Amino acid sequence: MSTLQQMDHSSLQHLHEKTKKELDAIKKENLSLNMARGKPSAEQLQLSLELLDSVTSKNIGDNFFVLNYGMVDGLPEAKALFKDLLEVDTEEILIGGNASLNIMHDLISKALIKGVIDSETPWGKEDAIKFICPVPGYDRHFTICEQYDIEMISVEMLNDGPDMDKVEELVRNDASIKGMWSVPKYSNPEGITYSDEVVERLAKMETKAKDFKIFWDNAYAIHDLTDHPPKLKNILEACKKHGNPNRVFMFASTSKMTFPGSGVAVVAASRENISFIKEQLSVQTIGPDKVNQLRHVRFFENYSNLLEHMKKHAEIMKPKFDAVIEILHSKLDSYGIATWAEPDGGYFISLDTMDGCASEVIHLAKEAGVTLTGAGAAFPYGKDPRDRNIRIAPSFPSLEEVEKAIDVLCTCIILVSTKKLL
Amino acid sequence: MSTLQQMDHSSLQHLHEKTKKELDAIKKENLSLNMARGKPSAEQLQLSLELLDSVTSKNIGDNFFVLNYGMVDGLPEAKALFKDLLEVDTEEILIGGNASLNIMHDLISKALIKGVIDSETPWGKEDAIKFICPVPGYDRHFTICEQYDIEMISVEMLNDGPDMDKVEELVRNDASIKGMWSVPKYSNPEGITYSDEVVERLAKMETKAKDFKIFWDNAYAIHDLTDHPPKLKNILEACKKHGNPNRVFMFASTSKMTFPGSGVAVVAASRENISFIKEQLSVQTIGPDKVNQLRHVRFFENYSNLLEHMKKHAEIMKPKFDAVIEILHSKLDSYGIATWAEPDGGYFISLDTMDGCASEVIHLAKEAGVTLTGAGAAFPYGKDPRDRNIRIAPSFPSLEEVEKAIDVLCTCIILVSTKKLL
Incomplete structure (x- = not known):
């Protein structure tokens, strides 16, 4: 397969139409997925539930x-x-x-x-x-x-x-x-x-x-x-x-x-x-x-228990990060229309589209039921000078939802990129 | 008995000496009583201990x-x-x-x-x-x-x-x-x-x-x-x-x-x-x-439970306020050297000494083991223009301690007032 930049007009046109139909089909699913904020998931919150029991009327003692x-x-x-x-x-x-x-x-x-x-x-x-x-x-x-x-x-x-x-x-x-x-x-x-x-x-x-x-x-x-x-x-x-x-x-x-x-x-x-x-x-x-x-x-x-505790968070987070990276690779690698970070920790994956595409991608994803951090949010005054950065926050949704959301995101990126190049 | 202002010099002198001896005796008791801040007592904190149990890993539910x-x-x-x-x-x-x-x-x-x-x-x-x-x-x-x-x-x-x-x-x-x-x-x-x-x-x-x-x-x-x-x-x-x-x-x-x-x-x-x-x-x-x-x-x-809860606080606080008022009356009424408020609620009793006496009273009480709010604290820039106001906070110590502390306070007031008038 060739990158989008290498494609001839009719192949681009064909890919654009095909992707448009895919997105129309996605819209009918009435998705509601949120990847906007670095919020821990319910599963992660559950790891610390016993913290709520650590000071009670029974065990407060002389404190x-x-x-x-x-x-x-x-x-x-x-x-x-x-x-x-x-x-x-x-x-x-x-x-x-x-x-x-x-x-x-x-x-x-x-x-x-x-x-x-x-x-x-x-x-x-x-x-x-x-x-x-x-x-x-x-x-x-x-x-x-x-x-x-x-x-x-x-x-x-x-x-x-x-x-x-x-x-x-x-x-x-x-x-x-x-x-x-x-x-x-x-x-x-x-x-x-x-x-x-x-x-x-x-x-x-x-x-x-x-x-x-x-x-x-x-x-x-x-x-x-x-x-x-x-x-x-x-x-x-x-x-x-x-x-x-x-x-x-x-x-x-x-x-x-x-x-x-x-x-x-x-x-x-x-x-x-x-x-x-x-x-x-x-x-x-x-x-x-x-x-x-x-x-x-x-x-x-x-402190060493705290470090052990963080490993449990990693066990929940890692599959989500891996899924994002894997789907991005499989859907976008060949087209040469996006680059992204593959971090060893933290809460986000930062993706850059071609210049001038991020706002529209985020807008389309939103229409298709996938909420991402607003375009430009990672820049002073909310203005991404190249309009290319998208912050992906995979922690809150379930693994299945993350997979779905990134799939939708990739579809939107392909759609906007083909339109841009046509 | 006559007010201090009406007393002749030798009676004043006599009262002063007698009070001085009383304070010296008090100092030997090595008291450590704190009436400086409007802090609830341990007994009051106990009223709400079950609040600590109201959200636990067992009962948090879907929240x-x-x-x-x-x-x-x-x-x-x-x-x-x-x-x-x-x-x-x-x-x-x-x-x-x-x-x-x-x-x-x-x-x-x-x-x-x-x-x-x-x-x-x-x-x-x-x-x-x-x-x-x-x-x-x-x-x-x-x-x-x-x-x-x-x-x-x-x-x-x-x-x-x-x-x-x-x-x-x-x-x-x-x-x-x-x-x-x-x-x-x-x-x-x-x-x-x-x-x-x-x-x-x-x-x-x-x-x-x-x-x-x-x-x-x-x-x-x-x-x-x-x-x-x-x-x-x-x-x-x-x-x-x-x-x-x-x-x-x-x-x-x-x-x-x-x-x-x-x-x-x-x-x-x-x-x-x-x-x-x-x-x-x-x-x-x-x-x-x-x-x-x-x-x-x-x-x-x-809200009505909250109001009921406040009655329990009042049951603990009222005897302390009553004790303060009663001791002030019994020790100071006859001398005409202090006035005080008798509030229906809140956390404080405000007492005014004769002009120019409050700092020294607070200083003496501190030496005798009774900490009161700093002189002038109730005024902008910490300056009581008449140096007469003393804030009494009876909530934190036990009733017995409150009684003792006010007794000491009265002794200090009499001592400073007699000195002032001599």
């Missing part, structure tokens, strides 16, 4: 203080459990509520009003501030910037992380660049893990803004799909080594380990940063939900 | 969606349960995390960065902004203002709420006054409930700032100690009637109904305000802890 106010930085036992997740000391971590996104948002809103630890001026008092956004990236990061009028500068993701030549040049010359987003392991959506060199360069680079901060959203720190996962270098240690200990805020959460709505979020940073954050937090709240922290502590007991 | 992401405005069932607490519709309420203080803080920080629904300019872009602070008041409200450089204007609390002549005059003439704090029922610390007239005037008053907001912290909405509690007029309804539907944000939480650390917080406001808040919230989080909301829904089932 009444967990029910009361206080401990704004979280339960010491929870710090001890989660410190290994981000490879920090218990003095370098805070345990919060159910959403790491919330902590990131709060840090930015406080930076705008008051500044961060090394600010001379609150960010919001500057004429303009900017964040570096590796693209494609996580839409909710970008939405926070958009909401608060933080200008986003896109930097392309390469195979081992963001284009560091570009990043270094930007931050060296522009004092209004105050921050940078990063999902350093299994990046959302491409599943790329930053190389040691990238981590080193981020930690070491010269920044014109003295109060430049990296928001290191390690959302998929232990969400591996293979037995030999890539190892992410510890950026806090690298920052310390290069004399920039306060450069990075690291985040993680149990959203995709236990329950997305009722998990525990953590932030790690230098001791100085942590005490600065703690002081700010104590203005905002009298303390986090320590009972839920205790639930997690009792459910996991130790 | 898996509560474990997952979503529902940024909270569980519909939780809205249905808590709407009566603030007397609003389900469309006028949002159910959040474990801390209403957090919601208040967030609303203010977003107002600073983005403005509220009717702002032309974000508050933070104005030259200066101010809040009216009825005094004495809640220290954590004032801390938020202080943290964000919001100038605080103290207005005296009268017997039926803040001095409305003063409030009306201030907001009519000063466009930089953007907000006002209120704890309208059983005010912290005086236990005053705003009269209908005060509520009406707040709802109706002309404000120079078009985006003026009342932060209506109804923390003690149903925390009554008597069978015939005062009824607080619904300020949202009053605001609507007077054409100012977006003027008020109402807050409540289950912190002092179930668990302070693991409760549920609610905010109520006009539908317009609620959808504005919801939109902002969706930038910040993917949703609150719905499992904990479900726990509360199942534990209480309905």
